[in-house]
Amino acid sequence: xxxxxxxxxxxxxxxxxxxxxxxxxxxxxxxxxxxxxxxxxxxxxxxxxxxxxxxxxxxxxxxxxxxxxxxxxxxxxxxxxxxxxxxxxxxxxxxxxxxxxxxxxxxxxxxxxxxxxxxxxxxxxxxxxxxxxxxxxxxxxxxxxxxxxxxxxxxxxxxxxxxxxxxxxxxxxxxxxxxxxxxxxxxxxxxxxxxxxxxxxxxxxxxxxxxxxxxxxx
Amino acid sequence: xxxxxxxxxxxxxxxxxxxxxxxxxxxxxxxxxxxxxxxxxxxxxxxxxxxxxxxxxxxxxxxxxxxxxxxxxxxxxxxxxxxxxxxxxxxxxxxxxxxxxxxxxxxxxxxxxxxxxxxxxxxxxxxxxxxxxxxxxxxxxxxxxxxxxxxxxxxxxxxxxxxxxxxxxxxxxxxxxxxxxxxxxxxxxxxxxxxxxxxxxxxxxxxxxxxxxxxxxx
DNA sequence: ACTAAAATTGACCAACTAGTATGTTTTTGT
DNA sequence: ACAAAAACATACTAGTTGGTCAATTTTAGT
Numbered sequence: 001x002x003x004x005x006x007x008x009x010x011x012x013x014x015x016x017x018x019x020x021x022x023x024x025x026x027x028x029x030x031x032x033x034x035x036x037x038x039x040x041x042x043x044x045x046x047x048x049x050x051x052x053x054x055x056x057x058x059x060x061x062x063x064x065x066x067x068x069x070x071x072x073x074x075x076x077x078x079x080x081x082x083x084x085x086x087x088x089x090x091x092x093x094x095x096x097x098x099x100x101x102x103x104x105x106x107x108x109x110x111x112x113x114x115x116x117x118x119x120x121x122x123x124x125x126x127x128x129x130x131x132x133x134x135x136x137x138x139x140x141x142x143x144x145x146x147x148x149x150x151x152x153x154x155x156x157x158x159x160x161x162x163x164x165x166x167x168x169x170x171x172x173x174x175x176x177x178x179x180x181x182x183x184x185x186x187x188x189x190x191x192x193x194x195x196x197x198x199x200x201x202x203x204x205x206x207x208x209x210x211x212x213x214x215x216x217x218x
Numbered sequence: 219x220x221x222x223x224x225x226x227x228x229x230x231x232x233x234x235x236x237x238x239x240x241x242x243x244x245x246x247x248x249x250x251x252x253x254x255x256x257x258x259x260x261x262x263x264x265x266x267x268x269x270x271x272x273x274x275x276x277x278x279x280x281x282x283x284x285x286x287x288x289x290x291x292x293x294x295x296x297x298x299x300x301x302x303x304x305x306x307x308x309x310x311x312x313x314x315x316x317x318x319x320x321x322x323x324x325x326x327x328x329x330x331x332x333x334x335x336x337x338x339x340x341x342x343x344x345x346x347x348x349x350x351x352x353x354x355x356x357x358x359x360x361x362x363x364x365x366x367x368x369x370x371x372x373x374x375x376x377x378x379x380x381x382x383x384x385x386x387x388x389x390x391x392x393x394x395x396x397x398x399x400x401x402x403x404x405x406x407x408x409x410x411x412x413x414x415x416x417x418x419x420x421x422x423x424x425x426x427x428x429x430x431x432x433x434x435x436x
Numbered sequence: 437a438c439t440a441a442a443a444t445t446g447a448c449c450a451a452c453t454a455g456t457a458t459g460t461t462t463t464t465g466t
Numbered sequence: 467a468c469a470a471a472a473a474c475a476t477a478c479t480a481g482t483t484g485g486t487c488a489a490t491t492t493t494a495g496t
Contacts, residue, residue: 022443039345044262047484059486060444068484119344126337127257128401136405143406160430165407166423173395174388181391183346187354188361189383205384212378213431240473265454277456278474286454 026064029054033075038120042072073131076124079117080135086110089145096153097218101207104171108203111179118179143168160215167214174206244282247272251293256338260290291349294342297335298353304328307363314371315436319425322389326421329397336397361386378433385432392424 032053036045047068051061065071086106092099111118124132143165150164178185182197191197211218250271254263265286269279283289304324310317329336342350361383368382396403400415409415429436 039259041257041259041262044259046482048482057445058484059446062485063443115344119341122340122344122398123337125402126333126340126398129405133405140406162427163423166420166427169395169403169406170392170424170427173399174391177387177391177395180340180344184343185387187347188358188387202384205381206388209380209384209388209428209431212433213427213429215430264452266452275475276454277476280455281473 022064025054025056025060029056029061029064029071030075030078033071034079034120035116037072037075038116038123041123042069045072047071069131076120076132077135079120080132080138082117083121084138084142087142089142089149092149096150096159096214097211097216100171100211100214100216104175104207104210105203107171107175108178108199108206111175112182112199115179115182118176122176122180158216162214167210171210174210178202178206240282243272243274243278245296247274247279247282247289248293248296251289252297252338253334255290255293256334256341259341260287263290265289287349294338294350295353297338298350298356300335301339302356302360305360307360307367310367314368314377314432315429315434318389318429318432318434322393322425322428323421325389325393326396326417326424329393330400330417333397333400336394340394340398376434380432385428389428392428396420396424 029050033045033050036050036053039045045068047061048058050071051058054061061071065074089103091102124130129136146168147164150159150162150167153159154161154164185202186192186197189197208218247268251263251268254268254271257263263286265279266276268289269276272279279289283292307321309320342348347354364386365382368377368380368385371377372379372382403420404410404415407415426436
């Protein structure tokens with residue numbers, strides 16, 4: 001039942017679980033904090049619950065994290081690190097179509113398989129990003145790289161002259177939505193709860209819509 | 219500072235504030251409950267706070283609402299009523315372009331001006347819609363009307379053969395995103411906090427992207 | 437083996453939580 | 467004017483919350 005996000009998503013660079021016991025515990029706490037904060041928000045989450053879920057006592061948790069807000073902020077940073085490892089803009093040499101296909105697929109998959117991440121993120125942003133604000137410069141860098149790349153493609157006539165900011169934000173919005181609202185999507189499309197809803201199909205169709213919207217021939 | 223959602227959005231059919239005192243109080247409480255639940259979730263919200271913000275005592279609130287969960291559910295229903303009043307699918311005679319332009323604009327405006335609504339809704343859905351589930355049949359009806367209309371337009375050759383479910387969900391996703399993540403959008407696009415970010419422009423561009431993505435000529 | 441540091445425990449506190457119980461005031465129909 | 471019902475206030479309970487403290491156990495360096 002445990003998420004074990006860090007391990008799952010191979011955040012640790014060398015792909016081995018951290019040897020040091022203390023950092024292992026910290027990671028375990030952070031993983032549980034992600035899902036708890038995602039579900040109940042900053043105020044609604046009980047530190048006690050996170051501690052118990054992580055198999056440590058409350059005082060033990062307070063030994064590693066000074067207070068609730070600090071834990072919350074560190075949870076956000078933890079999450080944004082995973083985020084950035086996965087969303088690096090790369091393989092741009094293949095041109096806009098292949099890039100966008102791969103990019104959207106990756107984002108869709110992440111949000112779909114780990115809705116808690118989308119939820120935690122979305123919630124913090126919706127509040128005006130009071131805690132995440134100071135860590136945004138990193139996202140901004142990636143975002144600006146994206147702008148440059150899209151503008152290049154536009155210049156090469158590989159796609160219509162589209163606002164690169166708008167394109168990136170729209171992709172983010174759509175993918176986040178499908179991850180976050182999987183339940184609603186399932187209901188509205190009449191897909192019953194148990195049977196897996198057609199992830200591949202939706203990814204493909206959404207991608208096509210966006211590609212066409214950018215005037216990318218395929 | 220009060221939201222006064224009900225009045226703001228002219229939910230009351232005759233556009234006059236309800237005469238009966240008790241229903242006026244109830245509405246005031248529900249309005250405040252929307253923003254509180256949106257901000258802090260079901261668990262994180264204090265009934266006391268809602269009461270005080272609404273200018274009533276806690277026991278007074280408990281006189282009108284039997285318990286917290288009931289208040290939460292009634293808040294959701296309250297919100298979904300506003301929702302449905304605003305999102306009725308109409309003016310379809312003008313063809314897909316005009317309809318979609320108006321539709322997206324309405325949705326964008328609502329989410330942008332009242333992010334609390336998007337937030338409350340989004341949060342509930344992300345949890346799997348435990349409370350909203352039983353009230354979904356209404357949304358479903360509207361959704362199915364949309365499907366029929368889009369299929370008609372496709373049949374008439376007014377747009378590419380697109381999955382009508384996908385189109386509707388994507389529109390919902392994008393508009394919700396821009397309302398919910400206004401802060402992030404402002405930051406990433408370099409729009410400073412005070413100056414209003416160009417709502418008209420984004421609405422227009424997003425609409426164009428989607429229209430083009432559907433193969434609607436304009 | 438000894439010691440200092442790191443890690444862990446459980447008891448504790450003040451503030452807050454949802455919700456109730458018992459009244460008192462106000463409104464309403466007649 | 468009067469009784470019944472609706473509306474509201476005050477005080478309270480039992481449980482939970484974030485957070486601390488001192489004491490204890492475990493670990494690591496020598």
